[in-house]
Amino acid sequence: MSYDDTDQVIFPAGAATQTSAAEAAQGEWDAVVVGGGMAGCIIAEQLGQAGYKVVILEAGPGKDMDLAEYESYLSRFYGAVVKDNQSPYPFNPNARMPRSTDTMPVNPGTPRDDFYLVQEGKYCTDTTFTRVLGGTSMHWEGKALRMLPEDFDLRTKYGQGLNWPLSYDDLEPYYRKAEAELGVAAEVEDQAYLGMHFPKGLATR
Numbered sequence: 001m002s003y004d005d006t007d008q009v010i011f012p013a014g015a016a017t018q019t020s021a022a023e024a025a026q027g028e029w030d031a032v033v034v035g036g037g038m039a040g041c042i043i044a045e046q047l048g049q050a051g052y053k054v055v056i057l058e059a060g061p062g063k064d065m066d067l068a069e070y071e072s073y074l075s076r077f078y079g080a081v082v083k084d085n086q087s088p089y090p091f092n093p094n095a096r097m098p099r100s101t102d103t104m105p106v107n108p109g110t111p112r113d114d115f116y117l118v119q120e121g122k123y124c125t126d127t128t129f130t131r132v133l134g135g136t137s138m139h140w141e142g143k144a145l146r147m148l149p150e151d152f153d154l155r156t157k158y159g160q161g162l163n164w165p166l167s168y169d170d171l172e173p174y175y176r177k178a179e180a181e182l183g184v185a186a187e188v189e190d191q192a193y194l195g196m197h198f199p200k201g202l203a204t205r
């Protein structure tokens, strides 16, 4: 398979620079972020932009921002006999992650503490998490949904649940920032019938 220059835009050289463990241990850092998932990476990026020297400690493999590593994920997925969200990733005993089939409810009197994801109650979901650089965003489904304005007032409007202590307008600038980071694209007019509004003139970052 060959690639032209446009591929480098998706995986630019040096997008993820890995600091060796020895270098990380000897370095002096203003901030140490544990976990290079979506939240950790955004925090690290913001601190870096503010001039702080930041190191991210990531439990999983950390070279996957280059094309070769990404392709190895694809190859592993295509070659897996049983395919689920975790099939692309190598087994890492130091950073285990649950498979969808590992999820099971904890029944009263039969505690289950032999795995990372243990759920109580009858509503057990097969949700998982991914331990590689990028975290669970490496297998998310590309949905970036805002809550509707009325969702914040469920008790007042529909007599259900509780009202939130925040309003849609309080969160709107933060939705915007998150969407800018994620690269979300949509027609603003298409959302209007749901009551969602996108104030003009606000900075996106």
Ligand SMILES: Cc1cc2nc3c(=O)[nH]c(=O)nc-3n(C[C@H](O)[C@H](O)[C@H](O)COP(=O)(O)OP(=O)(O)OC[C@H]3O[C@@H](n4cnc5c(N)ncnc54)[C@H](O)[C@@H]3O)c2cc1C
Pocket: 034, 035, 036, 037, 038, 039, 040, 057, 058, 059, 060, 085, 095, 127, 128, 129, 130, 131, 132, 133, 134, 135, 136, 137, 139, 140, 141, 142, 143, 144, 145
């Ligand atoms: C199948 C699936 C589909 C999804 N689809 C969507 C979607 O379409 N839209 C949406 O909005 N959300 C979706 N989500 C949810 C979304 O992906 C997660 O909420 C989000 O990625 C969580 O980000 P995070 O940074 O909080 O945590 P994570 O992404 O879980 O990041 C945690 C990071 O910390 C690392 N780590 C953990 N423990 C340690 C440790 N001890 N030391 C060092 N590093 C550690 C992990 O390796 C990982 O990189 C989906 C989730 C799943 C499971």
